[in-house]
Amino acid sequence: MLRSVRWLGPIVVDVLLVVLFCVIGRRSHEEAILAGLLHTAWPFATGLAVGWVAAYLLSRRRPETEPFNGMRLRPTGLVIWSSTLVVGMALRVVSGQGTAVSFIIVAASVLALFLLGWRAAVRAIN
Template identity: 60%
Template sequence: MRRFAPLFVDVVLVIIFCAIGRRSHDEAVLAGLLKTVWPFGIGLLVGWAIAAVLARGTRFDATALWPTGVVIWAGTLVGGMTLRAVSDQGVAVSFVIVAATVLALFLLGWRGAIRALR
């Protein structure tokens, strides 16, 4: 179970990011949450897969800020925005900037905090 804890944390944070976004735009949080989460959820899984492949031959540390966290963040952002565009959801420049910032704070922040505490 401990092995999957970092993935679980990332999934929860992506869901929170989407819920905050829906709430800030006065949209029904629970009713439309899946529509908002799925592109970023798939992007997150793609980011995790790329990070795992890049770590081949070395010990994969899912809590590492660099390169693991950055790759997961980039995969979540790029994958999420790409899938939103393909599915006719909004990808305004302002949204991309906000999403990049908040996802970095969430996905990189907890990894940085762990490093600081160690």
């Protein structure tokens, strides 16, 4: 059970928060939410997946210190957040979607609040 909490719970939370980020973005631009959600979300969802794989692989470099835990703020959350942002923006560029500087700043801030914020809250509670 504890292993699934370290994996499944944090993955579900991260996916839901990335989707929420995309829903908020579409709503703020008065775009159809459901009709274009996949179009908006796939770059960030891909970045999120890359971040999870990278965080796991980085943790395997020193497995004797502590088993992988997806709820950790550092380094797990930081790797996942930065990958979601950087890979997401890169995929938006190659797919012809917008990447204005103001959007990058907003995306970095909101994704940090979402992907790092819940981990910081869990850490503070524990």
